[in-house]
Amino acid sequence: MKFIAMLTLILASSMIQADEGLMIKTKNLSLSTATTIAQAAIVACTKKGIQIGVTVVDRQGIVQVTLRDSIAAQITVPISKGKAYTAVNFNAATSALGDRANGPVGRVPGIIMSAGGLPIQVGGSLVGGVGVSGAPSGETDEACAQAGIDAVIDDLEMSM
Secondary structure (H helix, E strand, O other), rough: OHHHHHHHHHHHHHHHHHOOOOOOOOOOHHHHHHHHHHHHHHHHOOOOOOOOOHHHHHHHHOEEEEOOOOOOOOOOOHHHHHHHHHHHHHHOOOOHHHHHHHOOHHHOOEEEEEEEEEEEEOOOOOEEEEEEEEOHHHHHHHHHHHHHHHOHHHHHHOOO
C-alpha cells in the first residue's frame, strides 16, 4: 500500500514538473517600444501645455527608459520612476492604490501611490509599467501615461 502511495506521489510530481517545465518564459518590451511609450506620453502632455517626466519599467520594475521634457522639473524623474515601479509591483493603476498609501505598504521606499502610474498588460500578461509626473493633477499624469500605452498597444497585442 505504501508503495502505491509513493508511486502515485512520484507520478503526480513529475506530471506537475512536466506541465510547468524547468524554466518560465516571460515577455519584455523592446527598448524601441519602451521609448515610443515614453515619447508618446510626453507628446500627449505637451499638447496640453504640460512638461513632464516619464519612466517606463520592465515587468520587474527595472527602468528601461526615462525621459524628461525640456523644462520639466527635475523632481518629475524620481516621481515618475516611483509611479511606474508601483504600478508594476501591484499590477494596478496607482490611482487605485490611494487607500493603501497611509499604511505600511505605502511607506515602502520607492512606492508612490498617487495617480500617474499604469501597468502595461498585453494579452493578459504584465510586461511593464509607465509612470508620469509633472502635470497639475494625477489624473492628467495618468491620461498621458495611457496615451503612451495607447501608442503601442495594438502592435503589442498583434505580436502575441
